[in-house]
Amino acid sequence: MNQLILIGASNVTIAFPRLVNGLAERVGEPLEIWGVHGHGRSYGAWSKVLGRALPGITESRFWGAWTPADNSVPPRALITDIGNDILYGHDTDQILRWVETCLGRLQDMGAQVVMTRLPLASLETLSRIRFRLARKILFPRCGLSLADVSREALKLDAGVVELAQRYSTPLTEPQGHWYGLDPIHIRSRWIESAWQQILDDWFAGGPPPSFPRVGIRRDLQAWRWWPAERARRGRVTETPQPVFQQNGLSVRLY
Numbered sequence: 001m002n003q004l005i006l007i008g009a010s011n012v013t014i015a016f017p018r019l020v021n022g023l024a025e026r027v028g029e030p031l032e033i034w035g036v037h038g039h040g041r042s043y044g045a046w047s048k049v050l051g052r053a054l055p056g057i058t059e060s061r062f063w064g065a066w067t068p069a070d071n072s073v074p075p076r077a078l079i080t081d082i083g084n085d086i087l088y089g090h091d092t093d094q095i096l097r098w099v100e101t102c103l104g105r106l107q108d109m110g111a112q113v114v115m116t117r118l119p120l121a122s123l124e125t126l127s128r129i130r131f132r133l134a135r136k137i138l139f140p141r142c143g144l145s146l147a148d149v150s151r152e153a154l155k156l157d158a159g160v161v162e163l164a165q166r167y168s169t170p171l172t173e174p175q176g177h178w179y180g181l182d183p184i185h186i187r188s189r190w191i192e193s194a195w196q197q198i199l200d201d202w203f204a205g206g207p208p209p210s211f212p213r214v215g216i217r218r219d220l221q222a223w224r225w226w227p228a229e230r231a232r233r234g235r236v237t238e239t240p241q242p243v244f245q246q247n248g249l250s251v252r253l254y
Helices: 010-027 092-108 120-124 128-138 146-166 188-198 216-223
Strands: 002-007 031-036 047-049 052-054 076-079 112-116 229-232 235-238 244-246 249-253
Touching: 002 010, 010 031, 010 188, 010 216, 010 249, 076 092, 092 112, 092 146, 112 146, 120 146, 128 146
Parallel strands: 002 031, 002 076, 031 249, 076 112
Antiparallel strands: 047 052, 052 229, 229 235, 244 249
16 A cells, blocks of 8 residues: 655645646555645644635644555655745744654654745745735735745745755755746646656656646546535534545545
8 A cells, every 4th residue: 555645735735636646647556645735724723715724734633544554665745835824924933843743743654755945936036016916815814025924934944954954854946937926836837847846756766757637627526525624614524534535546635
């Protein structure tokens, strides 16, 4: 049994249908994919986007639900989309503690972990007008200036690099051309090559998976899979896991 753990926020969510399809074809079956992600996901606090709220990643039910496969194949894990918490006003040291909590737990699980840095190349080219537009759409309650966010992003990225070194974790630096007017979400045309680069260390010695478009029907199917716990209008809704199980592939969301 192969087990893959995808931890992140909106970039994982946007690419998730393509990731599930490509990883299933490359890794083979049986395969379990455990997703801990969601638009605007925080690493340590409840976060709300378009009326839907999710618990922080460190507080996710994933950690209690995780069951290792009954074989010697170590799980592979990804930690990405680190930075949303800056826009939520959380202290950089606190964010790093949350990320380190995830790293430590994954290490205890024997996982082969890969991580990404913050998209600093995209941030460096961001104008104040584009920043204000993105902030208004993506983080409407945020009152930080571009200078504030840039300063905290540099500090957080340096901390992520230090954590990766301390935990001997491969680290990918997002490329500036992956992003367009939207400074934090990978453009559709670069999703395949970006994710091949991000997950390359999972497949050392072999070709990376392909992540082509899967079609709107498959996209909609995957985006209707609900996590184990979410809240709307203050009411928590629970969804049994796995949300998908077929032909040796199962998908669980938290």
